[in-house]
Amino acid sequence: MTLFPLAAKSLWNRRLTSALVVMSIALSVTLLLGVERLRTQARSSFANTLSGTDLIIGARSSPINLLLYSVFRIGDPTNNVRWASFQAIAAHPQIAWTVPLSLGDSHRGFRVLGTTRDYFQYYRYGRSQRLQWVEGREFVEVFDAVLGAEVAERLGYRLGQSMVIAHGAGEVSFALHDDKPFRVVGILARTGTPVDQTVHVSLAGIEAIHVDWQGGTPIPGQQLSAEQVRQLDLTPKTITAVLVGLKSKTAIFHMQREINEFAAEPLLAILPGLTLQQLWDMLGVAENALLVVSGLVVLVGLTVMLTALLTGLNERRREMAILRAVGARPGQIFTLMLGESLALTLCGAALGVLLLQGGLLWAGPILEGRLGLTIAGWPPSNYEWRLLMAVLGCGLLAGLLPAWRAYSYSLADGMTLRI
Amino acid sequence: MKRWASSVIALSLFGSSPMVLAAQPHVHGAGTLQLVLEGSNLNVELLLPAMDVVGFEHAPRTAKHQEAVKTAVALLKDSRKALELPAAAQCAIAPGKVESALLETRQDHDHHEHSEEEAHADFEVAYRFDCRHPESLKSLKVTLFQHFPRLEKLEVQSVTPIGPKSQQLVPGQDTIQLD
Structure with missing residues (x-):
């Protein structure tokens, strides 16, 4: 298990790029979860305004x-x-x-x-x-x-x-x-x-x-x-x-x-309940559009990560070669790269959740005062957990590409690298 | 049917109004079903364009028309032909009540003189069920589409202890969810 501290050190060595990658994923996750939260909470807030009136x-x-x-x-x-x-x-x-x-x-x-x-x-x-x-x-x-x-x-x-x-x-x-x-x-x-x-x-x-x-x-x-x-x-x-x-x-x-x-x-x-449902049916299209857009923003965030990892890969051929020289198997290189993208996505998602909490803490009273909307921040709903899992899954999937590239590099030309 | 009609008028304060300002929407192919569940009582009301039920919207002129109206009324009166309730709910079924401008006799018609409304006609059907276990009424299957192929969709509005809800049924997707 010497792989993990090595990966961490390698990431720390590229801390500026890594931080930017984490930030872009975090912002996209904040947007995704924020849109979802606003949507569901606005619904329940509206539905809770009137009851008992026929x-x-x-x-x-x-x-x-x-x-x-x-x-x-x-x-x-x-x-x-x-x-x-x-x-x-x-x-x-x-x-x-x-x-x-x-x-x-x-x-x-x-x-x-x-x-x-x-x-x-x-x-x-x-x-x-x-x-x-x-x-x-x-x-x-x-x-x-x-x-x-x-x-x-x-x-x-x-x-x-x-x-x-x-x-x-x-x-x-x-x-x-x-x-x-x-x-x-x-x-x-x-x-x-x-x-x-x-x-x-x-x-x-x-x-x-x-x-x-x-x-x-x-x-x-x-x-x-x-x-x-x-x-x-x-x-x-x-x-x-x-x-x-x-x-x-x-x-x-x-x-x-x-x-x-x-x-x-x-x-x-x-009937207030029926009319409210009519209103949501009408707004449903706009809501879904928003959700789709924020989903695309997450994809953009992951693409940023992919770009950073792939460009970094060229510069890290030497790093890979040394790892191979000290006895790392190609499979371990693969795992290392995959773990790196997973770690980046995980950090991004966690930071995104934190950012959203902070944002809601700050904007909550304003929304409540102006619109009468009460938005609770914590805990994330089941659906939001699933969204987060989907983001992690996509991150892992995206990580396959640089991992596979690193794997094949390390087999083909890792050892014959000329400087 | 007469008794039911008069009880509706008695219920209505405004029933004797000289002129009706608003008419209900009338779209061929689209019916409405309104459903209220309160306690053990399940009330279902159907509003179907006559065009979708019998294929014409004027007073029956020929024997064939008469026959079509008669068949439709007999069919609509039997609530089991329109709705399938879960057996677990143990609902007592009363025959449905059917009303339509097409059912009025010729003399009645001249009397009423609502020639403007004659352009369109509806069938109004009311079913009343008394259910032993209303909590088992989780979903109702609507079987109207099989009997009236011209009916393309049914707007369902339901009021249950959970609250009001609206849904749209089409052939193939014909179950009202109540929970």
């Missing part, structure tokens, strides 16, 4: 659009649902509960969601988990607000603090509802879903800040004070979407059809 109802548009804006706060609604339609649906004997949602305003880049207290009772995420409270309580008054965990943390808000809501969904807005500030009355526990990035207020609150507005601006000379507004009828005229729970799932498709054929207004009802 149907989502909104204005008629694409099912995927409705799912994205109502649950994930991505994109914008095409239209609103009239309050009368909502009431007709809520009164349906098959429906157990409804949670109306009203979107469209924001607070320093975070979406403001108008809803009812039923939201806190019926909204479920993950495996039917309920929303938990860090402190405070549900909204009761018109100008009460409940914050998601991320909102409270990033803006440093405490209970009792007052906040001004901006018109529209942009990060920077000049149209502020600053005459009617809200008061923080509750902070929700972290869920890892878009709920964390949401400011929750009552439907009456949303209505109240828009009472004296028209066409996106305040009506001049008609400003009402917060006190005056409280006296008005604050029943909303429209809402954005409705989460629906049914008494029995048996009626789910009937209910969906009925709502899709709702006469008074064009509505759309979706």
Whole structure:
């Protein structure tokens, strides 16, 4: 077993090239595993955002659009649902509960969601988990607000603090509802879903800040004070979407059809799980393309190794000849070369895994804050282990070529090398 | 069948709506199957374009048409001709309920006056099973393709205790996976 220290020393002698080879393999492995991880974790993160809701109802548009804006706060609604339609649906004997949602305003880049207290009772995420409270309580008054965990943390808000809501969904807005500030009355526990990035207020609150507005601006000379507004009828005229729970799932498709054929207004009802699957089916092509590209990058990394080993081989004829002279058999030369490529691939793969862990540690909080995506780094999934094994296998396969070359060199001209 | 139809209307708040704004999609060769498993109840609903079932989509005009519709209805009523459930689930089978615009009598038709919708017609079939061991319902084999060669694919939407799922069946790949 003198072969191993010899191989190690030989590699150390060529440390710059070896390090570059390891680095190129490591980067390609990081990319491969990163793409795979992002893909699977994004899926589970999306799937964990909503559970227990049988149907989502909104204005008629694409099912995927409705799912994205109502649950994930991505994109914008095409239209609103009239309050009368909502009431007709809520009164349906098959429906157990409804949670109306009203979107469209924001607070320093975070979406403001108008809803009812039923939201806190019926909204479920993950495996039917309920929303938990860090402190405070549900909204009761018109100008009460409940914050998601991320909102409270990033803006440093405490209970009792007052906040001004901006018109529209942009990060920077000049149209502020600053005459009617809200008061923080509750902070929700972290869920890892878009709920964390949401400011929750009552439907009456949303209505109240828009009472004296028209066409996106305040009506001049008609400003009402917060006190005056409280006296008005604050029943909303429209809402954005409705989460629906049914008494029995048996009626789910009937209910969906009925709502899709709702006469008074064009509505759309979706089963969130089915629509999410539709979305993944659509994205599947892009995901696979990404995976294929990262697979090719791994091949490029291995080709770099092959190039380095093969060019190195010419310069190492002398090394081989000496090894042969001191009694190494051609088979041992073969094993030596093969072991070298395996060692390089192994180091590359290990470094790649480490790089990914480091990258996720660094980028994880950013992804979670911006997109509500929770990406766990460790442990690698079965599929990722298999990918790693495939990379090692390819490395070994690639190593066969220089090993065979070295083997035949050492037989043919190793001993007759002229300097 | 009448009783079933009226119970659906009773279930529907909006059943008496004067005008239907949205129609379900209708693609020849493509049917839909919606399935709900809750407790011991398995409900399956089929929507098949009449074109794929009998080969025409107008009210039957000749004796031959009548015969075709009759055969199709008899076939669809027998749930064993449409679905094969695992024997271990021990499901009690009730005859299916079949509805179609093609089944309405001539007078009914004049009465309804939905001439616009006459361009297309569907067969709607509902099966209801009561299963002793619903946990054994891991997969269902759909045997419709054998009986209706014009049917090219079936969109399956299922809601089970595990959650909703959609899959597409084609001849040769005709098993609904429920787990």
